[in-house]
Amino acid sequence: MRRKGWSQRRCNVPRANPALLIVEDDSGLQQQLKWCFSDDYQVLLAENRERGLELVDLHEPPIVLLDLGLPPDAANASEGLRALEQILVRAPETKVIVITGNEAREHALEAVGTGAYDYYQKPVDPDLLQLIVERAYRLHELQMERRRLVQSPENPLEGVIATSPQMLRACRLVERVASSDATVLLLGESGTGKELLAQAVHRLSGRKNRRMVAINCASIPENLLESELFGFEKGAFTGATRQTIGKIEYADGGTLFLDEIGDLPLSLQAKLLRFLQERVIERLGARGEIPVDVRVVCATNQDLHAMMRAGDFREDLYYRLSEISVEVPSLRDRDGDAALLAHAFLRRYAERDKRPLRGFSADALAAIRGYSWPGNVRELENVIRRAVIMADGAEVTAADLGLDVDMEEVEPLKLREVRDRAERRTVSRALGLANGNLVRASELLGVSRPTLYSLLNKYGLRNARWGEPDSPVEARQ
Incomplete structure (x- = not known):
């Protein structure tokens, strides 16, 4: 049947x-x-x-x-x-x-x-x-x-979620340089994902089966950082009860990641420069040199050029570290990536916390799109993690996100709205330059006076700022 x-x-x-x-x-x-x-x-x-x-x-x-x-x-x-x-x-x-x-x-x-x-x-x-x-x-x-x-494991930059041309450009550069032994300098604001790119450099290199050792130059006091990097011999200083190898030597054959390299004290910059030039180190208290084969990747959120001008960073060290420089874009400069990342974080934390959330409301997506994200991806992740906990309904709303965003200033996505907003701004700018003179404004805009009148009516500008367009004074202009 x-x-x-x-x-x-x-x-x-x-x-x-x-x-x-x-x-x-x-x-x-x-x-x-x-x-x-x-x-x-x-x-x-x-x-x-x-x-x-x-x-x-x-x-x-x-x-x-x-x-x-x-x-x-x-x-x-x-x-x-x-x-x-x-x-x-x-x-x-x-x-x-x-x-x-x-x-x-x-x-x-x-x-x-x-x-x-x-x-x-x-x-x-x-x-x-x-x-x-x-x-x-x-x-x-x-x-x-x-x-x-x-989540494809075939993605060479595992953990990087991006569709924006700005971030994909940085990813492609990492892919190209990873196979070499060139020193890589990652530049970008805090929270942009520089460590993920450093891990990708190691994972795509011929050293991927050896260890990657990371050290944050800003988190260790200056008097301890030298021994952390280069190691020390027994008796080199008070409390040195045994021989200890440093991070550089520990990374032999692999990759050394120096995070926040801009915070490296001047007193250590010369010693790091010598290591980069000669590829040998001396432990504190030692008499001999130790050869080390290591790939160096650095990252910083500071303006190293400004630091060089101020005398806070050695110029010769900068050129040693920046054989390949990769600019990691901020989240606000990555077209469309904020929403993409927000969906990924929502899925991760909703599954972890067993919350039946199916997505974001329209106002939440507009808030994500309109916010400047000064803390970049790290801030976005924390905001979504909190929103997953705070959300009452099936969707995360703008109120759950708690972002300080003027929703009227958020750029629309619909082409008609984008065109209307741009057209209104342009008409207002022309009226300002023409000091309200409609003949001059129409010439600046390249339109006829009737067309300008139509635009003034369409966007509520007819009487709002420039007076009545049909007034006798304007009619004589």
Whole structure:
């Protein structure tokens, strides 16, 4: 028997028989739904919340059809809503479509507010329900593909999430220089991901099977930093009870990462320069030199050129360290990356804290786009981590983020809005340069006076600042 309404529009599922879980206590409706979907999906059946959760854990179905009226509270929606919350905690990416009676629309809306993908009211219309399921499955596949791309282990710069040309340019430069033994200097503000790029330099080099040793030059007191870098012999100073090798020697054969190199004291800069030139070190209190084969990668958030002019950083050391310089862009200069990173952090911390959050509201995304992020990626991660804890609904809102953003100043994404905003600014600027003279303003803009009048009316500038355009004085101009 041909299934009317289903065989004509069979969904183009990109992989064979994905799982579809039906949580429904009515055996007749169970069989009807199974009959409708069995050609395209591996249909799983559960008659109550407990069994449904078992199947979610076992199969991780991309789609769940959930009846809110489950026993032992079939007359209400408490058991179904509880099942919804637990499914989203266990499988946040699963799309849950709730099914309710005609008289329970408020429960359906509550379910959508909790995190359900969509709802459908009985009696079941197979064609309409099929479209809802197909749309949900396609969205799930798109999200999974994006997640696979972001987390792909084949990504040479593991841990770096970026689509902006500014950051991709830095990543490509790292890829090109990693195979050499050139000293690399990473320049950028705090929190931009310089350490991730340093790790990528090591991982893509011929030294990847040896150790990478990192030291923060700003976190160690000056009187201890020399012994940390170069090591010391027993008896070299009070308390030196045994021979200790330094970080440089410990990194022999691998990579040495000198973070915050701009904070290296002048007294040590000459000694580091000698090591870079001769590739030998002397432990404190030692008489002989020790050859060391190590690749050096440095990073700083300071302006080394300004420090050289002020005499705080040796020029000869700078040129030794900057054989290859990589500018790491700030987050505010990375087009679109703030939202991309925010989604990645939301997914990470929602899964860790078992919060059924499905994304960001429109005002939250606008706030992320409009904020300047002075703390860069590190600040963004902390903001999202806090928002995951503070969020009450199924989405993170601008209030949950707590960012100080003037929403009226946030640049829109829609092209019409962008054009209108730019056009309004340009008309205002021309009027200012022309001191309100409409003839002069129209000449500056390259438009006719009627066109200028139309623009003034469109953007509310007709009487706002420059007086009435049709006044007798202007009419004579």
